[in-house]
Amino acid sequence: MTQYLLSVHHDGTAHDEAPSAEEMSSVFGAVDRFNATLQAEGVWVFAGGLMPIEQATTVDNTGDTPVITDGPFAESKEYLGGFWVIEAADLDAALAWAKEGSKACAERVEVRPFQGV
Amino acid sequence: MTSTAEAIERIFRAEYGRVVASLVGRFGDIDVAEDAASEALLVALDRWPVEGTPANPGGWLTTTASRKAIDTIRRERHRDAKHQAAQMISDDTPHEPTGIVEDDRLRLIFTCCHPALAPEARVALTLRLVGGLTIVEIAAAFLVPETTMAQRVTRAKAKIKGAHIPYRVPGLADLNERLAAVLAVLYLVFNEGYLATGGGEPIRGELTEEAIRLARVLHGLLPAEPEVTGLLALMLLIDARRAARLVCGELVPLPEQDRDGWDRERIAEGHVLVRDCLARNRPGRFQILAAINAVHTDASAWSETDWSQIATLYGQLAAIDTSPVVALNRAVAVAELDGPAVALAVVDRLGLSSYHPWHATRADLLRRLGRTAQARDAYTAAISITDNPAERAYLTRRREQLPR
Numbered sequence: 460m461t462q463y464l465l466s467v468h469h470d471g472t473a474h475d476e477a478p479s480a481e482e483m484s485s486v487f488g489a490v491d492r493f494n495a496t497l498q499a500e501g502v503w504v505f506a507g508g509l510m511p512i513e514q515a516t517t518v519d520n521t522g523d524t525p526v527i528t529d530g531p532f533a534e535s536k537e538y539l540g541g542f543w544v545i546e547a548a549d550l551d552a553a554l555a556w557a558k559e560g561s562k563a564c565a566e567r568v569e570v571r572p573f574q575g576v
Numbered sequence: 577m578t579s580t581a582e583a584i585e586r587i588f589r590a591e592y593g594r595v596v597a598s599l600v601g602r603f604g605d606i607d608v609a610e611d612a613a614s615e616a617l618l619v620a621l622d623r624w625p626v627e628g629t630p631a632n633p634g635g636w637l638t639t640t641a642s643r644k645a646i647d648t649i650r651r652e653r654h655r656d657a658k659h660q661a662a663q664m665i666s667d668d669t670p671h672e673p674t675g676i677v678e679d680d681r682l683r684l685i686f687t688c689c690h691p692a693l694a695p696e697a698r699v700a701l702t703l704r705l706v707g708g709l710t711i712v713e714i715a716a717a718f719l720v721p722e723t724t725m726a727q728r729v730t731r732a733k734a735k736i737k738g739a740h741i742p743y744r745v746p747g748l749a750d751l752n753e754r755l756a757a758v759l760a761v762l763y764l765v766f767n768e769g770y771l772a773t774g775g776g777e778p779i780r781g782e783l784t785e786e787a788i789r790l791a792r793v794l795h796g797l798l799p800a801e802p803e804v805t806g807l808l809a810l811m812l813l814i815d816a817r818r819a820a821r822l823v824c825g826e827l828v829p830l831p832e833q834d835r836d837g838w839d840r841e842r843i844a845e846g847h848v849l850v851r852d853c854l855a856r857n858r859p860g861r862f863q864i865l866a867a868i869n870a871v872h873t874d875a876s877a878w879s880e881t882d883w884s885q886i887a888t889l890y891g892q893l894a895a896i897d898t899s900p901v902v903a904l905n906r907a908v909a910v911a912e913l914d915g916p917a918v919a920l921a922v923v924d925r926l927g928l929s930s931y932h933p934w935h936a937t938r939a940d941l942l943r944r945l946g947r948t949a950q951a952r953d954a955y956t957a958a959i960s961i962t963d964n965p966a967e968r969a970y971l972t973r974r975r976e977q978l979p980r
Contacts, residue, residue: 461740549742550692551750570692572739 460546462504462573463553467566469540486565493563497545502556508541540566544573580625588617591634592708593793597680598638600687600743603645606705606733612645613637619644681706682797683743685790689758690741697732698761704729706793707786717768717783758794759807759862762787766811770818771964778966779822784815802856806863809849813869816842826973827966831878843873864893883912900926904934916944932962936971948978 478486497503517532518525531538543560547553553570561568592613599609616637630636688701696718703709703717715725735741746754769783791808798804820837821828828834850870853863868889875881890906903926911919920941928934939954955975962968 549740550690551742551746554692570739574738 464571465543466569467541468537489563502545504544506543512538589708593706597684601680612641615644616641802853803860806866809846809866812842813846826969916941932958
């Protein structure tokens with residue numbers, strides 16, 4: 460079994476208008492159902508949604524003194540919005556879950572294997 | 577190189593996919609399988625000239641390579657147990673009955689053509705692992721530097737291992753979609769051979785032959801999949817015309833080809849396969865394309881072609897493939913049935929201005945309508961976006977033959 464990161468990247472430029480309350484609640488409902496399925500199927504390891512990128516803080520302690528800055532470490536059009544960590548037999552199984560996850564959250568999902576432990 | 581060594585290398589290439597596939601199945605690691613196969617070749621080059629070629633060279637190579645792989649794994653285990661444990665491509669799930677024949681080569685083809693790999697990596701991996709071509713040969717075939725091709729293949733293999741791309745034939749639910757990706761890879765290899773995109777050799781017979789060989793392997797493994805049969809038939813019927821297609825470095829299009837130069841054996845084989853597809857009655861894109869080429873190869877001359885049949889088949893194709901390229905090809909049949917003016921009206925609506933056959937087709941229709949100045953511009957436009965030297969030569973001659 461391999462653990463895979465299923466990450467959701469929000470395009471900051473695509474949603475200038477905030478989605479309506481109905482849209483939001485329908486997505487939340489679908490994601491909740493998907494999460495419940497992951498747990499029931501024993502695939503679930505961890506998942507979570509992130510607060511907006513405006514709330515990010517970057518810490519750089521690679522130099523002599525730590526530097527703390529407001530904002531993301533790199534300016535980008537797309538930011539990580541949330542993720543699932545799942546356990547699957549192989550990439551095909553992970554991709555099948557990602558298809559469902561993408562439908563549920565109405566966003567594209569990137570699938571990436573964790574390094575073996 | 578001696579002719580014996582050449583003969584051994586030919587056998588090795590023919591058996592390569594089988595040997596590697598069987599070793600990947602057994603040891604779960606592509607690099608181990610490839611290294612062991614190369615070592616087996618060295619043993620064969622050493623021993624076959626003396627002891628004679630074994631009765632079952634593929635079996636001999638697989639056995640020898642397996643022993644080499646076991647030696648390697650023992651050495652690795654001794655040196656670094658953890659490294660060895662990390663090598664396995666996992667396939668610990670029990671095999672679901674798929675209702676089709678399981679063969680290691682088939683699993684290998686599906687792994688090489690996995691949709692999670694970049695399309696150019698799928699082509700390279702398939703030629704390398706299933707086809708037994710060297711990285712040098714594949715790099716030359718696709719006109720990229722050897723280091724680039726080596727990197728492409730290495731990356732793809734690393735992803736197979738790291739992301740656990742499974743080594744198995746997909747279940748029935750995904751089979752059609754995944755098979756389509758495999759067929760697309762083989763067709764891409766074939767097309768690159770049939771009309772090279774670069775400025776080097778205009779037709780690369782070694783690529784069309786390789787694609788046909790791999791399609792035969794796939795057809796042998798999946799004889800009841802009509803699209804596989806259709807693709808093999810299509811390749812045979814197109815490749816049968818290869819010798820007549822290039823005269824003095826100039827491409828000869830179908831209407832002007834000397835049909836005596838066609839390979840009748842390939843045509844006969846293709847026709848049998850097309851009849852097999854028709855009997856199965858599960859039409860698909862490659863089967864329809866094969867049927868179109870069966871109609872062409874049935875005619876003793878361009879003027880004898882059954883154009884209404886061709887137009888009907890393109891109509892069927894258009895129903896499942898809405899690409900304007902299909903409509904363009906159908907327009908060629910329309911020109912023969914209803915005249916060039918009707919066809920030109922269709923072609924002009926397609927607006928495929930970055931596709932050189934669109935300009936070439938327009939040029940020909942305009943020429944037939946006597947609209948010489950416009951035909952000249954269309955030939956010029958086609959030439960300006962074609963790199964293939966034989967096709968440029970043909971289009972240039974046609975442009976020069978226009979009345980002044």
